[in-house]
Amino acid sequence: MTSNVDRQLSDAAIERMLRARAAGAPPVELAPTIAALAREVVQRPAARSTIPGLRRGRGALLLVAATLVTGTIVGVTIVGNRDLSVPSERPVAPAELSASPASSVAVPSVVVPAAVPSPSVVQSVGAPHDFSAEAWSGPHLITDEIGWVVTVASLYRTTDGGRTWTDTAPPHDGPITEQAVVDADTAFVASSQGSSSAIAATHDGGASWSVASLPVEARFGLTLLLFHSPLVGSVSFYRQDDRLQVYRTTDGGATFESPTIGSIPGREKLAGRGNGVMWLNLGKADNRPFDNDHLWMSSDGGATWQARRFPVARWVRADELKWIVGTPLISGDGRIVLAISNGDRTGLFRSDDDGRTWQELTAVPAPPGGSRNATYRVTDTDWVYTDESGAPLLTSDDAGHHWRALMGDQINGSDSYASPTHAWTFHGCSRKPRPFGTRRPDPWCDGNTLASLLLETTDGGRSWHPLGQ
Amino acid sequence: MIERASALAARVPAESRSDLIRAASRGDGDAFQQVVATQLDRSYRTAKAILGNEEDARDATQDAFVSAWRDLAALRDPAQFDAWLQRIVVNACRTILRRRARVREIRLEPSFDRGDAAPALQDQVGDTDVLSRAFDRLDADKRSILVLHHLEHQPLASIAATLGIPVGTLKWRLADARGALARALVAEGGARR
Numbered sequence: 001m002t003s004n005v006d007r008q009l010s011d012a013a014i015e016r017m018l019r020a021r022a023a024g025a026p027p028v029e030l031a032p033t034i035a036a037l038a039r040e041v042v043q044r045p046a047a048r049s050t051i052p053g054l055r056r057g058r059g060a061l062l063l064v065a066a067t068l069v070t071g072t073i074v075g076v077t078i079v080g081n082r083d084l085s086v087p088s089e090r091p092v093a094p095a096e097l098s099a100s101p102a103s104s105v106a107v108p109s110v111v112v113p114a115a116v117p118s119p120s121v122v123q124s125v126g127a128p129h130d131f132s133a134e135a136w137s138g139p140h141l142i143t144d145e146i147g148w149v150v151t152v153a154s155l156y157r158t159t160d161g162g163r164t165w166t167d168t169a170p171p172h173d174g175p176i177t178e179q180a181v182v183d184a185d186t187a188f189v190a191s192s193q194g195s196s197s198a199i200a201a202t203h204d205g206g207a208s209w210s211v212a213s214l215p216v217e218a219r220f221g222l223t224l225l226l227f228h229s230p231l232v233g234s235v236s237f238y239r240q241d242d243r244l245q246v247y248r249t250t251d252g253g254a255t256f257e258s259p260t261i262g263s264i265p266g267r268e269k270l271a272g273r274g275n276g277v278m279w280l281n282l283g284k285a286d287n288r289p290f291d292n293d294h295l296w297m298s299s300d301g302g303a304t305w306q307a308r309r310f311p312v313a314r315w316v317r318a319d320e321l322k323w324i325v326g327t328p329l330i331s332g333d334g335r336i337v338l339a340i341s342n343g344d345r346t347g348l349f350r351s352d353d354d355g356r357t358w359q360e361l362t363a364v365p366a367p368p369g370g371s372r373n374a375t376y377r378v379t380d381t382d383w384v385y386t387d388e389s390g391a392p393l394l395t396s397d398d399a400g401h402h403w404r405a406l407m408g409d410q411i412n413g414s415d416s417y418a419s420p421t422h423a424w425t426f427h428g429c430s431r432k433p434r435p436f437g438t439r440r441p442d443p444w445c446d447g448n449t450l451a452s453l454l455l456e457t458t459d460g461g462r463s464w465h466p467l468g469q
Numbered sequence: 470m471i472e473r474a475s476a477l478a479a480r481v482p483a484e485s486r487s488d489l490i491r492a493a494s495r496g497d498g499d500a501f502q503q504v505v506a507t508q509l510d511r512s513y514r515t516a517k518a519i520l521g522n523e524e525d526a527r528d529a530t531q532d533a534f535v536s537a538w539r540d541l542a543a544l545r546d547p548a549q550f551d552a553w554l555q556r557i558v559v560n561a562c563r564t565i566l567r568r569r570a571r572v573r574e575i576r577l578e579p580s581f582d583r584g585d586a587a588p589a590l591q592d593q594v595g596d597t598d599v600l601s602r603a604f605d606r607l608d609a610d611k612r613s614i615l616v617l618h619h620l621e622h623q624p625l626a627s628i629a630a631t632l633g634i635p636v637g638t639l640k641w642r643l644a645d646a647r648g649a650l651a652r653a654l655v656a657e658g659g660a661r662r
Contacts, residue, residue, distance in 0.1 A: 009600075009647070009650065009651050009654065011619060013597075013600060014600070014615060014619045014647075014650070015619045015620060016597055017597045017600040017601050017604065018518045018604075018615070018616055018619055018620040019518075019620065020597050020601065021517060021518045021521050021601055021604070022514040022515075022517045022518035022616075022620060023517075024517065024523065025510070025513075026509055026510060026513040026527070026530065027523070027527055030509065030513070030527055030530060030531060031502070031505055031506065031509055033531060034505055034509075034530075034531055034534045034535065035498070035501075035502050035505070037531070037535045037538075038498060038501055038502075038534070038535060038538040039498055041535055041538060041539050042539070043494075043496055043538065043539055043540075043541060043542050169536075169540065171536075171539075204567075207563075207567075208563075208564045208567055
């Protein structure tokens with residue numbers, strides 16, 4: 001039967017069939033509709049910034065950190081696989097915790113349907129890509145083969161460990177205000193145009209996108225995307241009264257329900273967000289010591305807030321100014337790991353009872369001006385702690401119970417770990433002359449002419465090399 | 470329709486066409502409308518052949534042109550515009566087919582009855598309608614390759630550029646798509662029995 005079909009399935013028969021399928025002129029309204037839509041859609045700029053402000057600011061920090069490599073290594077108090085868990089000198093009693101959600105005002109429930117999925121525009125399918133001149137905001141290594149790189153203009157994805165990249169070209173109306181990568185297949189992009197904001201979602205690695213339009217303006221250009229999973233998360237916007245308007249989704253951005261107005265406790269300022277939580281800054285930005293204040297955190301996009309106690313460090317006075325650095329980690333069973341700094345040191349703390357009591361795990365000396373950007377990566381039970389002080393990387397394979405230090409190349413970067421041994425980081429190259437006292441030249445930057453390099457480690461941070469080499 | 474598109478394209482000299490594309494890439498909406506006018510028939514024809522119905526073809530064409538407008542500034546060489554736009558159209562069709570597949574998955578009933586009597590296979594091969602239904606069983610990539618080759622009569626190098634694959638890979642995929650169409654034709658006959 002098959003050979004009979006092959007014999008009679010001629011080119012002419014296929015062409016005849018396709019001509020029949022394609023018969024008919026385009027609808028007369030199609031061209032005017034396209035013209036009208038084009039008038040409303042803002043073109044993407046062709047050129048991307050070669051030395052973005054993000055990189056310039058970061059580069060300055062890296063330069064400072066590089067000058068202090070020697071000092072930071074000397075001061076580290078951890079060796080090998082020693083258990084770093086040290087009880088806090090002044091544990092916070094559970095009774096002191098007063099966790100009370102902030103009042104929230106529900107507005108009439110509105111379900112915002114997702115728009116028709118927009119076309120996937122793959123501009124560079126499986127092509128090598130040089131990110132050295134990109135304005136990036138973070139690498140995301142999900143597995144050994146699959147990773148994302150977020151730039152200010154787009155999302156790139158690789159399925160071969162970074163050898164080739166696909167520009168997933170997320171659809172957006174107006175400037176992209178925020179992007180969030182959740183896992184190997186799921187990412188979200190927020191953009192804003194006038195009085196509405198668009199949330200684009202992909203659940204197939206950027207092959208296709210759907211777009212939901214929310215009737216709210218991104219004030220200050222801020223859209224806060226927080227996702228706990230591919231399906232559950234929130235999109236929050238600042239209101240004129242400094243409260244937050246929160247849209248939640250439980251279907252991966254297909255629909256958003258009941259915008260809620262979140263009351264920020266004490267009308268404080270947001271300090272940061274990441275790993276599905278937001279926290280308030282009661283430290284440096286407000287020039288207030290936080291010992292007597294609560295650690296306010298929200299896991300629902302700012303609709304409600306829970307109060308916890310700040311960890312207390314032995315190496316800093318009670319009334320001394322200090323603040324959270326990096327992104328706190330919160331597990332589902334009440335474990336929290338976060339780092340605080342007073343500018344001279346950064347301390348890593350762990351709580352196993354949802355912030356009632358804390359243990360100080362280690363304290364790392366910080367360069368002048370303070371340690372910045374301590375970062376973490378969770379892969380089930382494998383947690384990683386690093387910061388930009390150039391100190392050895394700390395890893396835990398039991399969800400933060402025990403930590404060990406890895407001695408190796410001192411990379412100053414915001415890392416992303418697929419496993420305790422395999423990670424990426426963007427390494428900034430400075431255009432300025434190397435400062436006196438730097439122990440060794442930067443082995444990766446080509447005459448300091450590159451804005452940044454995407455580096456990879458496959459031995460847990462002991463050594464790094466440019467991706468693809 | 471093919472003749473109309475060709476006539477429109479022929480009225481726009483290559484140089485001025487490049488100028489139009491450059492102007493459109495700088496945000497000139499009128500220039501873009503002229504570019505649309507020269508490419509609309511072809512793009513719609515491609516989409517309709519791949520998708521098989523007017524509504525989806527209209528949506529895919531519309532989405533493709535809006536995407537092209539949005540990203541036109543990224544196109545460095547106006548001479549590559551046709552292949553670039555064709556790729557966008559094909560991608561738009563892919564997206565719609567994925568969506569349609571999801572919808573179909575929801576709507577299919579387990580008790581779906583396919584018990585119609587089928588004509589003899591020899592009759593089916595000459596039956597454009599049956600062949601079209603067999604074509605509907607193919608995935609987006611196979612449909613695109615067959616449309617670009619058998620309907621648009623594009624050179625292999627041009628199709629390879631449109632799909633972003635090497636020519637050697639394209640040859641293999643073209644043969645694979647034809648084989649899949651033959652198998653789908655057999656399956657279509659079986660489904661109708």
